[in-house]
Amino acid sequence: GAVVSQHPSWVICKSGTSVKIECRSLDFQATTMFWYRQFPKQSLMLMATSNEGSKATYEQGVEKDKFLINHASLTLSTLTVTSAHPEDSSFYICSAIRGETQYFGPGTRLLVL
């Protein structure tokens, strides 16, 4: 139990385009999901907390207009990287809360050319 999926697993896009990443809790409902960013050989950096039915809460320094988060249902949160630039290239990981534990998705690698 407690499986979280992400789609796509990797994406390559041109600079200036927008990319949407989906995070789904497959076998449980998640009121709260989190979005992280991970740079090579580094720890996870929390970007935002996604709450079903309300606006996401962004961490300090994260541009909310650039990283749009929508938590439309209890099993789906989406992260849209708008007008992506090469510096947005990274590994994006989501997680979903079940009980006291965060369960993580497999990650999405984004490469912006």
Place this chain on the structure above:
Amino acid sequence: AQSVTQLGSHVSVSEGALVLLRCNYSSSVPPYLFWYVQYPNQGLQLLLKYTSAATLVKGINGFEAEFKKSETSFHLTKPSAHMSDAAEYFCAVRSNFGNEKLTFGTGTRLTIIP
């Protein structure tokens, strides 16, 4: 405020030897503590967690960790390392009420020597 310190960004052990990955935490409230493992190009997989029940916690793949309040530690151990244990390991802490955010350590890369 909470924080996690993982001593040793890289740890190498021989196959069959004891694995010890260190984690010390700081928390102003009773904590929940977690160990996650990350294999290359993958997300994080929960190894084990401490949620204020038994202080010795057993997880998957033969790993265990002991919560020691007096030492503010939650070190991860495995009696006998296997080649498949090579990965990045993250210790994380959160409050046991209210804020559900996790605070991660910087990670420890475990290498297994054949």
